[in-house]
Amino acid sequence: MSDMLLIVEREFNERVRKKSFIVTTLLMPLLMLGLMLAPALMMSYVAGDAKTIVVIDRSGVVAPQLTDTESVHFERSDIPVDTARRVMTDKFGVLAIGADILADPSDVQLYTNAASSMMLEEEVRGQIAGILEKEKLQSYRIENLDRILAEVKTDVHMQVIRNDGDLPSSGSSSIATVLGMALGLILYMFLMAYGAMVMQSVIEEKSSRVLEVIVSSVRPFDLMMGKILGVVLVAVVQVAIWGVLACGIGPAVMPLVLPDGAMAAARFVQQGGDAAMMASFDPDMLGALAVATDIGYLASLFGYLLLFIVGGCLLYCAMFAAVGSAVDNAQDAAQLQMPVMIPIMLAFFAEMSLLNDPNSSLAFWFSIIPLTSPVVMIARIPYGIPAWEIVLSLVLLYASFVGMVWVAAKIYRVGIFMYGKKPTLREMCKWIRYK
Template sequence: MRNIYLIISREYLERVRKKSFIIVTLLMPILMIAMMVAPSLMMLYSKSEQKQVVVIDRSGVVADNLYESAEATFIREDGMSKSEACNIYNEESGIFGILYIGEVVDARDSVQLITNSSSSMLLEESISSQIEAIVEREKLKEYNIENLDEILAKIETNIELATFVNNGATEDDGEMESTSTGVSYILGIVLGMLLYMIIILYGQMVLTSVVEEKASRVIDVMVTSCTPFQLMMGKIIGIAAVALTQIAIWALLVLSASKFVMPMLFTPDIASTSGALLDGALGTVTDTGYIATLFAYLALFILGGFLLYASLYAASGSAVDSIQDSQQYNTVIMLPIILSMIIMMTVFNDPNSPIAFWCSMIPFTSPIVMIARIPFGIPTWEIVTSLVILYLTFIAMTYLAAKIFRVGIFMHGKRTSWRELWLWLKE
């Protein structure tokens, strides 16, 4: 046991003392917080520049009813042809574009927006919605309905959907927890990508450490005072401790920001005018309990995922003499990780779909897929089951990897084939 502890200490201290470790550890939380907060801040503070649009209306219906919006103001020029307007109102005129409306508004290509620079989706949607409303109103007038404008004004309704978690409370209790699908989506991407990078980064560290020490014959000296299994586990656990240290520091920094910085950014005045959708987003990023739970799950899945893949990387490193030779094995190891990333992107459409569920139970894909599902609020039993399967698989894979490791570290100058690996496993 003392030998494993010494190897763990060596692997751990050698890495945490590096400047690169300190820099990445301090910068990553800033990036994470920025990605969590950016959508809410953009919704609060972003204001697009109001564009000037020249309107040529051949229908005689639309131009009179267009109104100024946050996106555009309109200048009417019915006496011009489209080509004349394009020549006069070019980029040098300061006019953003020309809105041309044909005689039959709802005919194909009858409504055209000709711009001097790239348009925005907000502007196009604003103009389209206005014209659609005007045309619909004109069509209704054909039915000779009395007081039509008054009726339309009364029935106009805007619905803002607020989402909550069913936690057994009632709306009257004031305890229902608001949620934000948008924030859950972003958190899922951030956590999934973070776990992906950590598994790859620290898994490669295990591989590189084994290959370099094998090439320099340091391993030959080390195994004189410890068993190959102790050496492999010491390396894996030591580097896992580095990853957990990083996660702990990130959690502390993000929780501190969530507790003290977020309330200063999102003042009561902003919250009172934010609306239900943004309210759910603010509630999520400022809930320290929720953030702490996410980091706890992240640590468990990072540890399990890393231990599983690190044992494979250690076995791969022991079977080769150089990093280049390890590529044939690394490709196989990387396949389920890449597959996890592909599946993760489909999870956001339906976190409870069959493929999302089963891939969050399969141990080789579960760390990334499950951590992407957790922000959407899945049952606890699914998370626990996934973790149990993941750690049991790690134990089984460690047993198999140790068989390869104990033979592979003594093999030099020969490229190991898949058949030889299979023979080592059978011994």
């Protein structure tokens, strides 16, 4: 036992003391945040570049009502379309609208001098459609049309309230989707990264022949277990640091950077209030804020994350250790690790596709079956699911880890002394039965 602790200590120290660990641990949250913000940033950057379109309207209905936006700027002109197409090469394009546009709405052409974008086309098409609809409505000559239209326009805020209200849940499903995605992604990355770490470590010991000295004083099982535990401990430390950062920074920093009133509104939401009632804030935004500043909820999420990361990493590290023991170098490992990679990939795709309906039977089974359960279950948790499902998933996960270690140890014990020929999966199965 003390031998195993020594192995754990070595594995842990060797990894945690590395600069790369410290850098990754601190930079990862920033990177994640950047990845989430990147699409929004890119959108606003693209939109900032306004394009000028020359409008030649032979009907005279549309052109006066077109309004300039951030992305498009309209200029009216009377010259013939063909001439405009030849002359106006410094503009983005020429929009030609037919004389009888009201009767024939498809008589609209946009001639462009450069590649157009879907967003721009949508903008122009939408404006024209709006103008035409309005013209048609007015042709019915209804009195007080504007007032009627204003009255008819209705904005629905639906409140989703769970009957089993005491389940931990992030409330709004769009926040749950984002949270679930992120958590599932984290688990997926941990399983891959830490599994590969164990495999690398086993291969390194084997190829540097340091193994033989160690197994002359430590049982192969202790060595393998110590290695797995040491690596998983590193994962735990990493998640714990992130947990502390999130729980600490969220509630501490948010109030300083947010507009007045937002925090009060968020607290109101936390206490079960209706986000839609706080008229001045976007309900989803407010919900996210409520989650980000709720220490209790964040802590419980990180608790689950830890439980599933530990269970999942233990399970996958055991499998990767078995694969690593059977080969001499990393190149040979690529093929043998396929059976281990497939369930991880499967879990990842399942997570992506099942976020739409976290309660489908497919989602349920993927989150119960041990090989895929860590990724899928952690992604479902933010939606608020019954405790027994989580408990069952965890129990099965840890039980299958025990089984997997037993199998992996058998392969490992034989594999570490096999040099030269790369074994097939069938041979590895045979090793399990060796005395």
